[in-house]
Amino acid sequence: xxxxxxxxxxxxxxxxxxxxxxxxxANRALRDRxxxxxxxxxxLRQAIPEWADVPYHEAMDCVFGNGEPVRGLQVPLPGHERGxxxxxxxxxxxxxxxxxxxxxxxxxxxxxxxxxxxDARETAIAFREAALAxREAALAxREAALAxxxxxxxxxxxxxxxxxxDAQRDGLLEVVSHELxxxxxxxMGYGGILRxxxxxxxxxxxxRHLEQLMRATDDLAGIVNDLLDLGAIRAGTLxxxxxxxxxxxxxxxxxxDHAGSAREKRLHLDVSxxxxxxxxxxxxxxxxxxxxKLFDNAIxxxxxxxxxxVRVGTRDDALVCEIEDTGVGIPTEVxxxxxxxxxxxxxxxxxxxGGLGMGLALSKGFAxxxxxxxxxxxxxxxxxxxxxRLPFTGALGAEAP
Amino acid sequence: MIRALDxxxxxxxxxxxxxxxxxxxxxxxxxxxxxDGEEAVALCDGTAxxxxxxxxxxxxxxxxxxxxAIRRLRASGSCRTVPIVCxxxxxxxxxxxxxxxxxxxxxxxxxxxxxxxxxxxTDLLHDRGLLEAGETFA
Numbered sequence: 001x002x003x004x005x006x007x008x009x010x011x012x013x014x015x016x017x018x019x020x021x022x023x024x025x026a027n028r029a030l031r032d033r034x035x036x037x038x039x040x041x042x043x044l045r046q047a048i049p050e051w052a053d054v055p056y057h058e059a060m061d062c063v064f065g066n067g068e069p070v071r072g073l074q075v076p077l078p079g080h081e082r083g084x085x086x087x088x089x090x091x092x093x094x095x096x097x098x099x100x101x102x103x104x105x106x107x108x109x110x111x112x113x114x115x116x117x118x119d120a121r122e123t124a125i126a127f128r129e130a131a132l133a134x135r136e137a138a139l140a141x142r143e144a145a146l147a148x149x150x151x152x153x154x155x156x157x158x159x160x161x162x163x164x165x166d167a168q169r170d171g172l173l174e175v176v177s178h179e180l181x182x183x184x185x186x187x188m189g190y191g192g193i194l195r196x197x198x199x200x201x202x203x204x205x206x207x208r209h210l211e212q213l214m215r216a217t218d219d220l221a222g223i224v225n226d227l228l229d230l231g232a233i234r235a236g237t238l239x240x241x242x243x244x245x246x247x248x249x250x251x252x253x254x255x256x257d258h259a260g261s262a263r264e265k266r267l268h269l270d271v272s273x274x275x276x277x278x279x280x281x282x283x284x285x286x287x288x289x290x291x292x293k294l295f296d297n298a299i300x301x302x303x304x305x306x307x308x309x310v311r312v313g314t315r316d317d318a319l320v321c322e323i324e325d326t327g328v329g330i331p332t333e334v335x336x337x338x339x340x341x342x343x344x345x346x347x348x349x350x351x352x353x354g355g356l357g358m359g360l361a362l363s364k365g366f367a368x369x370x371x372x373x374x375x376x377x378x379x380x381x382x383x384x385x386x387x388x389r390l391p392f393t394g395a396l397g398a399e400a401p
Numbered sequence: 402m403i404r405a406l407d408x409x410x411x412x413x414x415x416x417x418x419x420x421x422x423x424x425x426x427x428x429x430x431x432x433x434x435x436x437d438g439e440e441a442v443a444l445c446d447g448t449a450x451x452x453x454x455x456x457x458x459x460x461x462x463x464x465x466x467x468x469x470a471i472r473r474l475r476a477s478g479s480c481r482t483v484p485i486v487c488x489x490x491x492x493x494x495x496x497x498x499x500x501x502x503x504x505x506x507x508x509x510x511x512x513x514x515x516x517x518x519x520x521x522x523t524d525l526l527h528d529r530g531l532l533e534a535g536e537t538f539a
Contacts, residue, residue, distance in 0.1 A: 178490065181490045181491070181512055182512075185417060186414075186416040188513075188514050189424070190416075192420075193420065193423055193424060193427075225512075239497065
């Protein structure tokens with residue numbers, strides 16, 4: 001009943017959960033403002049990207065991070081059809097049963113429209129008072145939105161449902177990946193047998209077809225292994241087998257692996273490695289994967305004739321490897337999210353350039369398992385620089401669980 | 402140069418088993434294949450147990466799995482010290498550590514090209530002094 005009332009309210013009313021502010025409730029006034037789009041189930045930045053330039057997104061982050069209400073007066077809000085409009089808004093933290101901040105309740109009315117909101121007394125008055133009286137009113141607003149228990153229950157149920165959906169998705173990925181292992185293994189095996197048995201009598205075309213088949217099998221195996229690694233990273237069970245390694249030779253290996261595809265795109269590769277690098281404690285396979293994924297990306301997103309520079313040096317107790325490209329770059333609003341799995345710069349690039357969007361998430365996960373980091377700076381249209389930092393002894397004590 | 406050896410393959414999945422048998426026979430090895438841990442343990446049982454130079458073992462098998470089979474093979478019979486290479490299709494269940502602690506010598510995960518498995522066997526047999534310099538498994 002309460003949600004029904006809120007849905008009809010002329011003020012914008014929304015409930016979100018989690019640090020990404022996933023909408024669990026958006027009333028009609030908000031949907032109208034978005035031109036009929038329903039943000040339900042979407043994270044804020046994806047649901048309403050047009051509000052990124054006003055302090056709206058940041059205000060939500062603050063409320064979720066600090067647990068304090070935030071209000072804004074006379075905030076210009078780009079509308080969908082009505083054009084820009086000024087609103088007064090109030091964001092209030094919503095707490096779960098243990099008192100931890102679980103989400104944010106938001107209210108917004110046209111700025112200075114206190115009299116115009118008469119026909120929606122309950123919400124508008126609650127909002128107006130809340131907006132004027134700060135923290136005290138925030139408590140009232142929270143009461144109004146949630147204390148009936150009904151909305152609180154709905155919120156908790158939504159959080160539970162999201163957790164369940166997450167667990168189900170992870171479980172499904174895990175099962176599917178494992179079930180694919182044996183058939184792919186057998187494809188490799190029979191391919192190898194066929195390669196030997198037809199070696200003498202196959203035509204060049206037949207041999208080429210078999211090689212394509214085996215390359216496709218290798219690609220498939222790579223994807224399955226990536227999925228399993230991603231699952232292990234998320235579960236915190238990634239196994240490392242650290243030993244003393246010579247980082248420079250690992251860089252050579254990665255550069256060698258990518259020389260062919262770089263040549264195909266006429267990309268210049270510059271590698272500069274500081275002399276006298278100390279040996280590194282690391283899992284060499286994982287380091288090669290970390291750099292390999294970044295190289296894949298640099299090659300994929302750099303237009304023909306471009307340049308990829310690799311610089312290796314030390315800083316404090318860590319090895320630092322930079323991979324700089326002259327590629328398409330990463331839009332500022334996407335930058336904070338590029339290490340999230342399955343996310344790409346834009347969907348059209350996915351079709352054009354291929355890949356599942358797991359590479360950067362894996363690079364970061366592998367580096368972090370070594371106690372290191374992967375960071376990025378980028379200028380759209382100019383290029384990107386990825387910086388891998390690996391503490392020289394960070395992998396000590398990170399043995400396989 | 403390949404040295405012909407007696408190889409025991411323990412694998413419940415019929416295609417994977419056939420691949421191993423075909424490739425190993427092609428390399429000149431004498432291959433015995435069985436479908437689960439119980440059969441493997443029976444083959445190596447007691448003083449009359451068969452002689453093998455190396456065992457290639459699946460980990461997840463119905464009935465007696467690889468982990469239990471390794472424990473039994475290490476406890477008694479003809480395979481107490483024979484090198485055992487495990488190839489697992491799951492990273493869950495028995496882990497690398499379980500297998501190595503039970504007495505397995507190598508732990509590999511599918512999908513993996515056969516030549517990588519065979520190289521691991523060659524390296525292992527050299528480590529254990531069971532191949533002469535210049536000799537290989539594949």
